[in-house]
Amino acid sequence: MTPVAFIRNSLIGAAALLATAGVIDYEVDPFQQYRVPTSYTPRFYHPYQRHENPGLARHYAFDRAVVGSSFFENISASEVDAAFGPGKTMNFCLSAMTAYDARKLLEVMLASHRVKQVIYSVDYNAFSGAPNRTGLPEPLPAYLYDSAIWNDYPYLLSILTLRKSADILLGRHEPGYSTDADKPWYWAKDEEFSAKSVVQHLDPDNLNKRFAQPPRTMDGMWKSFEVNVPPLLEAHPETEFIFVWPPYSLLVWMDFRQRNQLDVSLDFKRRFVQALAKYPNARIHEFQARTEWITNFDEYRDIYHFSPKLSSQMIRDIGANRERETAANVEAYIARIRAMALAHDPRQVIDELQGRADLERRRGRM
Amino acid sequence: MLFNSYEFLLFFLPASVAGYFFFNRFRAGNLWLVACSFFFYAWWRVNFLPLLLASIAVNFAVGRTIVHRAAMGQATRALLVAGIAFNLMLLGYFKYAGFFAANVALLFGAPAPALDVILPIGISFFTFTQIAFLVDASHRKAAEPNLVNYALFVSYFPHLLAGPILHHREMMPQFADRTNKRVVWENVARGLALLAIGLGKKVLIADELAQVVNAGYSALHVPGFGDAWLTVICYTMQIYFDFSGYTDMALGMALMMNIRLPQNFDSPYRQRNLREFWRHWHITLMRFLRDYVYIPIGGSRKGEAFTAFALVFTFALGGLWHGANWTFVLWGVANGVGLVIVRWWGRTGIALPAIAAWAITFAFTNFAWVLFRAPDLATARSMFGALAGRHGFGGVTFAPTHYTLAVLGIACVLAVLPRNSNRITGEMSFGWHWQAATALLLATGILSVGNPTEFLYFNF
Numbered sequence: 001m002t003p004v005a006f007i008r009n010s011l012i013g014a015a016a017l018l019a020t021a022g023v024i025d026y027e028v029d030p031f032q033q034y035r036v037p038t039s040y041t042p043r044f045y046h047p048y049q050r051h052e053n054p055g056l057a058r059h060y061a062f063d064r065a066v067v068g069s070s071f072f073e074n075i076s077a078s079e080v081d082a083a084f085g086p087g088k089t090m091n092f093c094l095s096a097m098t099a100y101d102a103r104k105l106l107e108v109m110l111a112s113h114r115v116k117q118v119i120y121s122v123d124y125n126a127f128s129g130a131p132n133r134t135g136l137p138e139p140l141p142a143y144l145y146d147s148a149i150w151n152d153y154p155y156l157l158s159i160l161t162l163r164k165s166a167d168i169l170l171g172r173h174e175p176g177y178s179t180d181a182d183k184p185w186y187w188a189k190d191e192e193f194s195a196k197s198v199v200q201h202l203d204p205d206n207l208n209k210r211f212a213q214p215p216r217t218m219d220g221m222w223k224s225f226e227v228n229v230p231p232l233l234e235a236h237p238e239t240e241f242i243f244v245w246p247p248y249s250l251l252v253w254m255d256f257r258q259r260n261q262l263d264v265s266l267d268f269k270r271r272f273v274q275a276l277a278k279y280p281n282a283r284i285h286e287f288q289a290r291t292e293w294i295t296n297f298d299e300y301r302d303i304y305h306f307s308p309k310l311s312s313q314m315i316r317d318i319g320a321n322r323e324r325e326t327a328a329n330v331e332a333y334i335a336r337i338r339a340m341a342l343a344h345d346p347r348q349v350i351d352e353l354q355g356r357a358d359l360e361r362r363r364g365r366m
Numbered sequence: 367m368l369f370n371s372y373e374f375l376l377f378f379l380p381a382s383v384a385g386y387f388f389f390n391r392f393r394a395g396n397l398w399l400v401a402c403s404f405f406f407y408a409w410w411r412v413n414f415l416p417l418l419l420a421s422i423a424v425n426f427a428v429g430r431t432i433v434h435r436a437a438m439g440q441a442t443r444a445l446l447v448a449g450i451a452f453n454l455m456l457l458g459y460f461k462y463a464g465f466f467a468a469n470v471a472l473l474f475g476a477p478a479p480a481l482d483v484i485l486p487i488g489i490s491f492f493t494f495t496q497i498a499f500l501v502d503a504s505h506r507k508a509a510e511p512n513l514v515n516y517a518l519f520v521s522y523f524p525h526l527l528a529g530p531i532l533h534h535r536e537m538m539p540q541f542a543d544r545t546n547k548r549v550v551w552e553n554v555a556r557g558l559a560l561l562a563i564g565l566g567k568k569v570l571i572a573d574e575l576a577q578v579v580n581a582g583y584s585a586l587h588v589p590g591f592g593d594a595w596l597t598v599i600c601y602t603m604q605i606y607f608d609f610s611g612y613t614d615m616a617l618g619m620a621l622m623m624n625i626r627l628p629q630n631f632d633s634p635y636r637q638r639n640l641r642e643f644w645r646h647w648h649i650t651l652m653r654f655l656r657d658y659v660y661i662p663i664g665g666s667r668k669g670e671a672f673t674a675f676a677l678v679f680t681f682a683l684g685g686l687w688h689g690a691n692w693t694f695v696l697w698g699v700a701n702g703v704g705l706v707i708v709r710w711w712g713r714t715g716i717a718l719p720a721i722a723a724w725a726i727t728f729a730f731t732n733f734a735w736v737l738f739r740a741p742d743l744a745t746a747r748s749m750f751g752a753l754a755g756r757h758g759f760g761g762v763t764f765a766p767t768h769y770t771l772a773v774l775g776i777a778c779v780l781a782v783l784p785r786n787s788n789r790i791t792g793e794m795s796f797g798w799h800w801q802a803a804t805a806l807l808l809a810t811g812i813l814s815v816g817n818p819t820e821f822l823y824f825n826f
């Protein structure tokens with residue numbers, strides 16, 4: 001065999017294998033980029049939300065969307081529908097979602113759907129870093145967020161996609177996906193919500209140790225806000241944007257205090273509320289000052305993440321238009337949060353929770 | 367741009383190679399490669415391209431002046447020192463400023479300043495390449511009057527980001543050789559096969575093992591006994607298949623253009639003492655350290671005690687070159703001390719059984735990689751403690767898949783096989799089984815670059 005034949009045959013062989021993989025991936029389309037599957041039950045792969053969500057946003061029928069980070073992933077579409085009345089909701093959350101991730105997803109969604117309402121979880125950390133920061137170390141798969149198919153080769157020529165396609169074709173049910181379109185990204189099922197789980201591995205001197213959130217500056221956060229939020233409001237006056245401050249546990253506010261992030265966070269809240277006051281299609285709901293929720297650590301998995309029970313109550317309250325925050329009352333909310341953050345010592349709180357957890361463990365043994 | 371990306375493999379590389387032979391018809395092949403190399407570098411961060419251009423321009427000017435003055439019999443030492451200082455200042459600022467500032471602050475009990483300097487990719491490699499050029503120029507071993515050729519020597523994309531670290535004299539004659547300007551199909555074929563093997567090493571082996579390694583070194587995880595041993599052996603294989611995979615790809619794509627880059631790896635994990643290991647691992651860095659650090663400071667010419675010092679010092683510097691962290695320095699010191707011990711052991715005349723010698727060398731290398739991989743000394747200490755069972759003698763808790771364990775097994779076998787990728791592709795016939803293997807490796811390699819991960823040595 002000559003070198004020329006070797007090169008020709010090797011390249012033709014590689015191209016044929018790649019083409020076969022591409023055709024299979026296009027036809028099966030496990031991340032639902034080209035169609036809602038009819039020949040198999042759609043699978044929602046939590047680790048690949050950033051890949052799958054733009055496809056869902058294009059092809060599913062809905063007129064109300066839930067957009068947020070892991071805080072809102074446990075919200076089911078049906079409970080939103082029950083709280084908000086007529087309409088069809090879909091949950092489009094992304095773990096560790098940043099303001100940029102949200103904008104990119106909403107741009108895809110709003111370009112293909114007439115959406116009545118977007119329920120948008122506002123997280124301070126989502127506005128940290130550069131305005132185009134995405135929440136995972138891997139870059140956002142931008143090729144899935146445009147309408148061009150020609151640049152989808154990373155999706156079609158991917159061993160990951162091929163494995164998922166093979167699983168579907170062979171009827172294999174590997175763990176790691178949901179088939180429940182009502183709550184596609186629900187993670188609370190196997191989690192423990194208790195004071196014990198909150199204090200586990202918690203360092204009183206470094207409450208941020210587990211989540212390692214970077215420090216934020218007002219300039220940086222505001223730049224991210226300006227790039228990622230108002231343009232959506234202005235481009236889509238027909239859509240109502242319902243911004244929600246999620247109920248972090250009290251320990252988060254102590255963490256902010258510990259890291260000198262309390263003032264910048266509350267200043268951001270103030271500016272955020274004031275800036276949105278001029279948009280008739282924006283409204284804000286505030287749950288961060290709800291003392292009875294944020295001090296009930298049995299409803300938390302860790303310092304940030306709250307239980308589905310709180311999620312459901314929050315959705316019902318939003319649906320009933322409770323806990324509205326406006327430029328007129330934002331200072332009162334801020335004052336309450338600041339007072340709570342300053343009134344407690346993290347070591348004392350953790351010791352108390354730890355003592356309770358130990359007592360429960362001893363009772364369990366008896 | 368990463369070698370293991372769709373953009374590189376499907377578009378950039380074919381266009382660069384085809385364009386090189388096309389433009390050679392108009393004697394512009396080298397210029398084309400320079401343009402391709404700058405584009406390749408700018409793909410990462412275009413705002414760092416001026417840094418590369420400035421580095422090339424200054425070193426070219428200094429080198430040319432050194433050559434000119436040396437030819438006239440004039441002193442070149444001051445210029446050489448200035449040139450080296452310029453390079454070290456660049457490296458010092460971008461790579462070490464934060465490290466030194468943090469340590470000085472620690473010394474005085476002050477808070478560490480946040481310098482937030484981004485490390486330009488490949489700076490360690492193109493800086494060392496040019497320091498070697500300046501030194502060679504002052505010794506009249508190198509001269510390059512043509513800016514395009516010099517820019518190509520420094521920026522040639524197959525070696526720009528992670529080596530091999532080149533000598534001017536081994537590259538420029540190849541670029542100047544007229545017989546290299548036409549397509550040599552045998553070189554293209556062997557280069558393609560080597561590229562496929564390198565891609566496979568990276569995406570099918572190194573990236574698979576990386577999942578275990580990342581879990582093992584995760585800040586949230588305190589590894590147990592089983593976890594620690596699995597993590598350490600996985601990293602030993604990951605770094606070899608990652609870096610040698612990169613090198614195979616670099617050598618393969620250069621060979622397609624009739625350029626033979628120097629070997630960087632030659633079955634290092636088969637070696638039976640640490641000295642042999644370092645003669646077969648990252649060969650061009652060792653050559654640089656030997657020629658431009660170890661020998662100039664005295665090497666083995668000043669007695670046994672000084673030789674020991676020179677070895678430890680050279681390796682400590684080599685460690686620091688890899689990264690601005692005490693873990694790297696300690697890794698270098700450990701290897702330097704290991705080499706001194708090997709040297710002294712050799713004097714005893716006691717020969718260990720081959721299997722024992724290999725096992726000691728391999729075990730030492732594994733332990734040393736802990737220092738290399740750990741993000742900080744505390745993590746390294748924790749990992750060493752776990753290896754010794756200080757966190758309990760539990761089994762593996764990561765639950766690696768059977769596939770990952772199979773990959774680890776295959777990696778261990780491949781790493782100690784006598785025929786490495788260079789020999790395989792150098793000696794292969796062009797029969798159907800090699801065609802099928804190359805096609806399969808290329809296809810699976812390309813299918814596996816969906817989430818391209820950087821080669822480990824891009825960080826150094």
